[in-house]
Amino acid sequence: MTENPNTPAASEPQQRPLVELRGVHKEFGSLPVLKGCDLTVREGEVTVLIGPSGSGKSTLLRCVNQLEIPTAGAVYVDGVLQGYREQPLADGRLQRLKPKEIDAQRSRIGMVFQRFDLFPHRTALQNVMEAPVHVKGMPKAQAQAQARDLLARVGLAERADHYPSELSGGQQQRVAIARALAMEPEVMLFDEPTSALDPELVAEVLQVLKDLAQQGLTMIVVTHEIGFAREVADSLVFMDDGQIVEQGPARQLIDAPRSERLKDFIQSVL
Amino acid sequence: MTTPEQAPADRAGTADAIPGRIRAREAARPGTWIAAVIVALIAAALINFLITNPVFEWGIVAQYILDVKIIQGVGWTLLLTFTSMLLGTVVALIAAVMRRSDNPVLRLVSWVYIFVFRGTPVYTQLVFWGLFTVIVPKIAVGVPFGPELFSFSTRDYFTGFLAAVLGLGLNEGAYLAEIVRAGLGSVNRGQTEASKALGMSNSLILRRIIVPQAMRVIIPPLGNETIGMLKTTSLVLAVPFTLDLTFASNSISTMLFKPIPLLIVAALWYLAVTSVLMVGQFYLERYFGRGFDDRAPSRSRQKNINRAKTTPKDPLPQVEL
Numbered sequence: 001m002t003e004n005p006n007t008p009a010a011s012e013p014q015q016r017p018l019v020e021l022r023g024v025h026k027e028f029g030s031l032p033v034l035k036g037c038d039l040t041v042r043e044g045e046v047t048v049l050i051g052p053s054g055s056g057k058s059t060l061l062r063c064v065n066q067l068e069i070p071t072a073g074a075v076y077v078d079g080v081l082q083g084y085r086e087q088p089l090a091d092g093r094l095q096r097l098k099p100k101e102i103d104a105q106r107s108r109i110g111m112v113f114q115r116f117d118l119f120p121h122r123t124a125l126q127n128v129m130e131a132p133v134h135v136k137g138m139p140k141a142q143a144q145a146q147a148r149d150l151l152a153r154v155g156l157a158e159r160a161d162h163y164p165s166e167l168s169g170g171q172q173q174r175v176a177i178a179r180a181l182a183m184e185p186e187v188m189l190f191d192e193p194t195s196a197l198d199p200e201l202v203a204e205v206l207q208v209l210k211d212l213a214q215q216g217l218t219m220i221v222v223t224h225e226i227g228f229a230r231e232v233a234d235s236l237v238f239m240d241d242g243q244i245v246e247q248g249p250a251r252q253l254i255d256a257p258r259s260e261r262l263k264d265f266i267q268s269v270l
Numbered sequence: 271m272t273t274p275e276q277a278p279a280d281r282a283g284t285a286d287a288i289p290g291r292i293r294a295r296e297a298a299r300p301g302t303w304i305a306a307v308i309v310a311l312i313a314a315a316l317i318n319f320l321i322t323n324p325v326f327e328w329g330i331v332a333q334y335i336l337d338v339k340i341i342q343g344v345g346w347t348l349l350l351t352f353t354s355m356l357l358g359t360v361v362a363l364i365a366a367v368m369r370r371s372d373n374p375v376l377r378l379v380s381w382v383y384i385f386v387f388r389g390t391p392v393y394t395q396l397v398f399w400g401l402f403t404v405i406v407p408k409i410a411v412g413v414p415f416g417p418e419l420f421s422f423s424t425r426d427y428f429t430g431f432l433a434a435v436l437g438l439g440l441n442e443g444a445y446l447a448e449i450v451r452a453g454l455g456s457v458n459r460g461q462t463e464a465s466k467a468l469g470m471s472n473s474l475i476l477r478r479i480i481v482p483q484a485m486r487v488i489i490p491p492l493g494n495e496t497i498g499m500l501k502t503t504s505l506v507l508a509v510p511f512t513l514d515l516t517f518a519s520n521s522i523s524t525m526l527f528k529p530i531p532l533l534i535v536a537a538l539w540y541l542a543v544t545s546v547l548m549v550g551q552f553y554l555e556r557y558f559g560r561g562f563d564d565r566a567p568s569r570s571r572q573k574n575i576n577r578a579k580t581t582p583k584d585p586l587p588q589v590e591l
Contacts (some may be wrong), residue, residue: 065467067463067466067467099471099472100471103466103469103470103471104469106466106467106468106469107468107469108469109467110467111464111467113460113463113464113467115460117458117460117461117463117464118464119461119464119479119483120483120561120562121482121483121486121558121560121561121562122561123561130468130478131468131469131470134470134474134478135468135469135470135474159580162578162580163560163561163574164561165561165562165574166574166575166577166578166580167575167578167580168575168580171580176464179468180467180468183468183469189467
């Protein structure tokens with residue numbers, strides 16, 4: 001199995017790597033949060049990141065779409081280095097991309113946040129239309145039709161004209177998923193999408209995630225829902241103290257964790 | 271059972287849905303009545319004083335309240351207020367955005383502007399702008415320290431009105447810049463991150479996401495500032511600009527040797543215009559408050575959800591995992 005994105009493994013049964021993190025370190029000031037993480041997510045795969053709070057899951061996720069800039073290491077999406085020119089300068093330094101180029105890279109990666117972060121001054125429909133119209137320049141009529149389709153897909157066709165403040169948490173999160181899907185991302189990042197929800201609203205959001213996984217969307221999900229991970233994820237990544245401690249097929253790892261730390265963690269969240 | 275045609279009061283009165291609905295007499299609250307009586311007495315005394323005191327000369331007030339010079343003064347005052355507020359708001363937005371910029375030069379420029387224009391009296395600034403044609407008699411455009419392309423005399427273009435608007439607007443801009451800055455800062459950081467994750471550029475995020483939400487916070491103090499500006503325009507005689515309401519009423523009162531009734535004329539007009547501005551502010555607040563409805567967030571959110579009826583019979587099936 002090859003790890004190099006420049007020579008896609010066409011002959012191999014596995015899909016090509018879509019997201020690759022290589023030796024990613026991140027420090028906030030002098031506080032190390034990520035201590036050298038390597039991760040490969042293949043096209044169509046669902047990867048679930050678990051680990052105790054403060055272990056660096058969210059930071060790792062946010063490095064993928066450059067909401068955090070790694071202190072060391074590299075992030076590749078679809079074989080393209082994120083944030084810098086591939087070719088180093090003559091003096092060995094990297095050339096940072098222009099803001100416009102970074103925005104373009106981000107627009108191909110969808111993200112869903114713990115606190116939904118819908119635009120409160122726009123209706124559900126307008127939330128979903130915003131980026132296609134103003135980032136992609138899609139005609140309004142087309143964007144509206146697409147937004148209605150997407151809202152129907154997450155079961156909210158009838159809520160299109162409601163403001164976020166008029167929706168329950170689960171509904172808001174589903175609108176947020178539709179909003180991210182509207183940019184037709186190659187990969188979707190979910191940062192604890194159900195952690196801010198009342199227990200009875202968690203299922204409806206997980207159902208949407210499950211549907212998306214079945215449709216073959218590449219997803220990286222930070223969550224504490226072990227049941228969801230076991231059922232839906234292809235691969236599971238267990239992080240602790242800024243490092244990836246264990247990774248492998250989700251079901252196998254959950255049912256028979258190799259490391260003590262993962263065993264303890266699964267015990268504590270089940 | 272009640273029918274939909276019945277008034278809400280009737281429905282509450284029948285109380286058949288809940289058995290044993292509590293019916294109670296309110297505890298006595300005499301304070302309201304005592305206060306009402308005291309206020310009524312004071313108000314009556316005040317009205318009597320206003321009517322019977324001869325110095326108010328209500329006849330002269332009635333005679334001049336619709337005087338052409340006064341009405342024109344109201345018009346000029348309104349024009350000054352709106353153009354200076356417009357200039358001030360535009361300048362404030364630019365200054366506030368510059369204050370938040372990553373570019374240290376822009377941050378410094380904005381800081382210096384706010385420091386100078388907020389730190390000196392508006393009266394001084396108006397006198398300065400009035401003397402602008404003396405300080406800068408000629409404006410030339412050309413290569414810096416090099417040849418001149420064209421030039422014009424400031425005296426030909428720099429009218430009293432322009433000087434007044436620049437003086438009031440630039441002073442106001444420095445105050446508003448801080449209000450706008452607070453407004454921009456009030457928008458949740460998550461909004462910027464969510465927009466960035468969608469690939470939106472910084473300018474797009476500012477224009478489409480941050481500013482519209484900041485307006486909700488900015489509008490009430492902006493309305494306050496507009497009402498303040500309405501009255502600050504009375505200082506434009508420092509320029510000198512001599513067509514506004516205060517100057518018009520003062521000049522009539524000097525002519526008639528009757529200062530008190532003319533002061534009342536001016537005061538009544540300022541009050542009338544303020545009332546109209548308050549109505550405008552109400553509609554602006556409602557427009558920018560859309561999606562935010564009430565003050566108490568947790569209680570009002572449940573109220574919004576209930577009113578919108580978004581939760582019952584939600585179409586997405588429940589799943590067990």
